[in-house]
Amino acid sequence: MTTPSRRNITIRDVARYAGVSTATVSRVLNGTSPVKDDLVARVEQAVTTLGYRPNAAARTLKTRKANAIGILVPDISNPYFMQIIKGIEDVMAQDYSLLMASSDESSKKEKRLLNVLSEDRIDCLVLATAGGNDEVIRAIDEKRNPVVLIDRLPDSLANRMDSVVEDNFWSAYELVHSLIRLGIQSLGIIHGPMSASTAFQRASGCMSAVRQHAPKLRVREHLGDYTAESGERAVDDFLQGESPDAIIAMNNLMAVGAISRLMKRGFVIGKDITLGSYGAIENYLLIDGSLRYVEQEPRTLGKLAGKLVQRRLRDPDAEVVSHVVKQQIVSLHR
Amino acid sequence: MTTPSRRNITIRDVARYAGVSTATVSRVLNGTSPVKDDLVARVEQAVTTLGYRPNAAARTLKTRKANAIGILVPDISNPYFMQIIKGIEDVMAQDYSLLMASSDESSKKEKRLLNVLSEDRIDCLVLATAGGNDEVIRAIDEKRNPVVLIDRLPDSLANRMDSVVEDNFWSAYELVHSLIRLGIQSLGIIHGPMSASTAFQRASGCMSAVRQHAPKLRVREHLGDYTAESGERAVDDFLQGESPDAIIAMNNLMAVGAISRLMKRGFVIGKDITLGSYGAIENYLLIDGSLRYVEQEPRTLGKLAGKLVQRRLRDPDAEVVSHVVKQQIVSLHR
DNA sequence: CTAGCAGAAGTAATCGTTTACAATACCAGG
DNA sequence: CCTGGTATTGTAAACGATTACTTCTGCTAG
Numbered sequence: 001m002t003t004p005s006r007r008n009i010t011i012r013d014v015a016r017y018a019g020v021s022t023a024t025v026s027r028v029l030n031g032t033s034p035v036k037d038d039l040v041a042r043v044e045q046a047v048t049t050l051g052y053r054p055n056a057a058a059r060t061l062k063t064r065k066a067n068a069i070g071i072l073v074p075d076i077s078n079p080y081f082m083q084i085i086k087g088i089e090d091v092m093a094q095d096y097s098l099l100m101a102s103s104d105e106s107s108k109k110e111k112r113l114l115n116v117l118s119e120d121r122i123d124c125l126v127l128a129t130a131g132g133n134d135e136v137i138r139a140i141d142e143k144r145n146p147v148v149l150i151d152r153l154p155d156s157l158a159n160r161m162d163s164v165v166e167d168n169f170w171s172a173y174e175l176v177h178s179l180i181r182l183g184i185q186s187l188g189i190i191h192g193p194m195s196a197s198t199a200f201q202r203a204s205g206c207m208s209a210v211r212q213h214a215p216k217l218r219v220r221e222h223l224g225d226y227t228a229e230s231g232e233r234a235v236d237d238f239l240q241g242e243s244p245d246a247i248i249a250m251n252n253l254m255a256v257g258a259i260s261r262l263m264k265r266g267f268v269i270g271k272d273i274t275l276g277s278y279g280a281i282e283n284y285l286l287i288d289g290s291l292r293y294v295e296q297e298p299r300t301l302g303k304l305a306g307k308l309v310q311r312r313l314r315d316p317d318a319e320v321v322s323h324v325v326k327q328q329i330v331s332l333h334r
Numbered sequence: 335m336t337t338p339s340r341r342n343i344t345i346r347d348v349a350r351y352a353g354v355s356t357a358t359v360s361r362v363l364n365g366t367s368p369v370k371d372d373l374v375a376r377v378e379q380a381v382t383t384l385g386y387r388p389n390a391a392a393r394t395l396k397t398r399k400a401n402a403i404g405i406l407v408p409d410i411s412n413p414y415f416m417q418i419i420k421g422i423e424d425v426m427a428q429d430y431s432l433l434m435a436s437s438d439e440s441s442k443k444e445k446r447l448l449n450v451l452s453e454d455r456i457d458c459l460v461l462a463t464a465g466g467n468d469e470v471i472r473a474i475d476e477k478r479n480p481v482v483l484i485d486r487l488p489d490s491l492a493n494r495m496d497s498v499v500e501d502n503f504w505s506a507y508e509l510v511h512s513l514i515r516l517g518i519q520s521l522g523i524i525h526g527p528m529s530a531s532t533a534f535q536r537a538s539g540c541m542s543a544v545r546q547h548a549p550k551l552r553v554r555e556h557l558g559d560y561t562a563e564s565g566e567r568a569v570d571d572f573l574q575g576e577s578p579d580a581i582i583a584m585n586n587l588m589a590v591g592a593i594s595r596l597m598k599r600g601f602v603i604g605k606d607i608t609l610g611s612y613g614a615i616e617n618y619l620l621i622d623g624s625l626r627y628v629e630q631e632p633r634t635l636g637k638l639a640g641k642l643v644q645r646r647l648r649d650p651d652a653e654v655v656s657h658v659v660k661q662q663i664v665s666l667h668r
Numbered sequence: 669c670t671a672g673c674a675g676a677a678g679t680a681a682t683c684g685t686t687t688a689c690a691a692t693a694c695c696a697g698g
Numbered sequence: 699c700c701t702g703g704t705a706t707t708g709t710a711a712a713c714g715a716t717t718a719c720t721t722c723t724g725c726t727a728g
Contacts, residue, residue, distance in 0.1 A: 055713085
């Protein structure tokens with residue numbers, strides 16, 4: 001019905017109803033200092049009968065604690081980030097609300113969201129940056145509230161704030177290396193957008209493995225943007241010429257796009273062509289064919305980030321921590 | 335670094351720096367009333383050099399507008415709800431922050447989150463309820479801020495607040511009907527948890543179709559909980575006895591579980607057994623085999639919800655709107 | 669018997685905005 | 699040159715909590 005009855009019940013109403021002062025009500029509610037049992041009872045009574053709920057804005061204004069943490073990721077519909085968020089939730093959600101936003105891999109949108117989030121509505125920001133906002137981010141971390149970087153770590157921010165990232169270089173290196181050991185002669189690599197630090201590091205890892213272990217490997221590269229569509233386009237691109245022995249996609253979504261395109265074109269994955277992916281693919285167990293991928297464990301990563309947040313909130317001056325988590329290379333067969 | 339320099343820049347600092355009153359600064363910032371050009375310039379100058387950001391809590395306290403909307407769903411990692419959120423974002427995100435939370439299909443957790451969200455931190459709540467909190471929800475809608483129900487619509491809340499739901503009964507009916515027309519003799523149905531209104535309505539639809547079109551159909555039912563694991567258990571359950579001609583799962587995740595289990599057991603979907611699902615399955619195009627499902631279009635649903643939110647915010651006393659969107663039955667073959 | 673103190677409750681200032689209201693300046697008409 | 703209006707700007711009171719500080723008990727120890 002959404003009826004009026006505007007003007008909410010305030011702590012004053014409760015105080016009046018219980019015949020005590022607002023200070024006492026506040027103390028009962030927060031347990032900040034002892035209150036006689038009978039008064040406690042009267043206050044609690046009043047709270048429930050009036051249906052009082054404290055006003056978060058007022059409390060935040062006064063205490064400078066928002067009891068919320070912000071999470072800003074490039075693509076909230078990507079299961080990878082979703083799992084990270086779940087991980088953070090695992091650790092934080094009892095005491096904090098999570099304010100989430102998605103930049104859609106756009107620096108501009110990210111900037112807008114960063115500005116909104118830094119209007120004192122959160123206590124800490126967990127951020128996987130789309131890139132291009134290093135200055136703003138640094139300013140937020142220094143002036144507003146601590147930032148914990150996840151997944152993406154631009155050089156200019158490294159060691160200036162807490163972070164949890166993967167060993168992208170190493171994992172990509174190992175992934176390519178493992179394909180090389182299979183004896184492939186040609187390889188197609190689908191890169192992510194170079195504005196993302198992960199894409200850049202993974203690309204370096206790939207190239208390094210090639211240089212070191214198979215300098216004569218015929219490599220073709222396609223610059224994607226971490227979306228499934230760009231994975232499809234990459235495959236179309238590669239299949240223009242002689243089809244490569246193997247294709248690797250530098251994130252899960254592009255791998256999905258690639259697989260779907262390959263299957264549509266009649267390839268049997270793991271037989272006609274070898275496929276590698278940085279990151280697991282949801283429901284991949286449903287597919288016939290084999291896949292080699294870097295196992296990312298985003299939920300663990302999220303938990304780590306959550307712990308860093310807690311630590312940082314507890315002690316704002318603790319020294320900066322940078323976690324670099326190592327991944328496994330996994331082979332899946334059916 | 336997270337250095338101190340605590341005490342943020344306030345509107346007072348800006349006013350002082352620009353040599354005007356706080357009222358003028360506020361007016362420049364919000365464009366609420368005309369200000370002479372030179373003052374505007376000086377204020378803007380001050381804002382940028384000082385790096386001023388308004389304090390959202392103070393503004394919310396004063397204006398009673400949080401510029402945020404809350405979204406509470408039973409499972410934020412389910413792509414279905416994720417797409418709904420995307421849809422809401424499409425419509426709302428320019429002007430509002432989205433505060434999201436997941437109840438994990440638990441009434442208790444939902445209640446806690448409802449309480450937190452209703453502490454005046456949002457202007458409107460979009461809710462897919464896990465069930466069991468009808469009273470609390472009604473109170474929030476009446477006393478705190480408007481609620482728009484999505485996906486789930488408990489009877490006791492129908493017509494009391496805005497809603498966007500699917501025609502669950504009809505869709506489930508049609509899905510079963512379409513299988514019956516294939517000439518199946520036996521059917522396994524994997525239900526969702528009856529605390530969810532959708533599960534109940536879908537179950538009714540299924541049963542009604544059976545009664546009406548194939549009263550002699552051998553039906554077996556399994557009570558799941560909308561998770562993939564429960565889909566797997568259901569298949570195990572069904573395969574204890576004589577395996578049914580067809581199995582349908584009443585949501586996407588349970589269908590994923592069922593498919594995965596069936597494939598593991600060597601069934602070729604669409605050949606050895608017919609599969610139906612309420613809701614599409616991400617990346618299903620990757621699978622060999624055919625599937626018949628109810629196409630849900632969650633993103634559209636989210637957009638509709640977003641529009642209702644906007645309308646409700648514009649006019650709190652507008653009459654209650656209930657959208658019931660119809661679905662298509664889709665057949666997918668490979 | 670009273671000073672002193674601890675415990676419990678109340679008073680009122682404060683957080684950073686917005687905005688009703690007051691004040692001021694400027695200008696035209698008489 | 700004064701009056702009344704309009705256009706800007708300023709002053710200060712809210713919004714609803716928390717909390718430093720004050721006040722008021724009642725009790726104990728000297």
